[in-house]
Ligand SMILES: Nc1ncnc2c1ncn2[C@@H]1O[C@H](COP(=O)(O)OP(=O)(O)O)[C@@H](O)[C@H]1O
């Protein structure tokens with residue numbers, strides 16, 4: 001009898017471990033309210049799979065940014081649970097969340113968030129210096145140059161962001177997000193400020209990074225072209241998941 005219990009416990013553990021290997025972040029029954037009476041997120045559960053592209057799709061105001069920010073530990077839900085590689089991280093302090101974000105996550109935003117007073121090279125290097133303070137300046141610079149070369153932006157390294165096109169700015173943001181070699185990249189409306197051609201180039205870049213480097217992406221967007229590269233899609237409407245694929 002005891003042996004049977006042990007065996008079934010072992011099987012449960014194996015199942016749990018297998019799940020932990022494929023699910024990086026899971027959110028369970030997440031609720032978030034900003035204004036009394038309207039729920040930005042209403043009992044949302046979602047899992048982010050390792051090395052996949054998860055797209056959160058929905059119209060403006062449906063709760064995409066709220067959900068992305070909660071999954072990325074930028075914001076806290078009112079209720080519900082978040083796990084990272086199987087561990088409950090719902091109760092982390094802001095400082096502990098910042099350490100995880102810094103070590104594991106990269107971010108890409110609709111409005112790029114590049115620092116206008118810094119050159120392209122400096123914009124990518126600053127977060128790298130914060131993340132790896134003990135590496136030498138030359139090591140940082142080599143990393144930045146390699147990234148810029150990957151995106152054919154070597155000749156832009158001394159430019160200031162206001163001299164770049166939207167597409168170039170977003171490629172620099174991608175370089176910045178990749179600099180610290182994060183496991184997961186969160187992108188909030190990454191094509192929201194791009195023309196059609198730059199948007200389609202960015203979508204190809206994301207697919208390439210996923211396929212060749214195994215980067216996990218979580219993308220909040222209303223751009224249905226992301227469906228072409230999505231491995232998982234979560235459809236949001238009015239703070240609720242209305243469909244999954
Ligand atoms: N900081 C905030 N304060 C008050 N209401 C907010 C705030 N952020 C978002 N909301 C509201 O929450 C809902 C979901 O917003 P959001 O997550 O930004 O949606 P989406 O990214 O899909 O456009 C919307 O009704 C929005 O007005």
Ligand SMILES: [Mg+2]
Nearest residue numbers: 064065066189
């Ligand atoms: Mg949004």
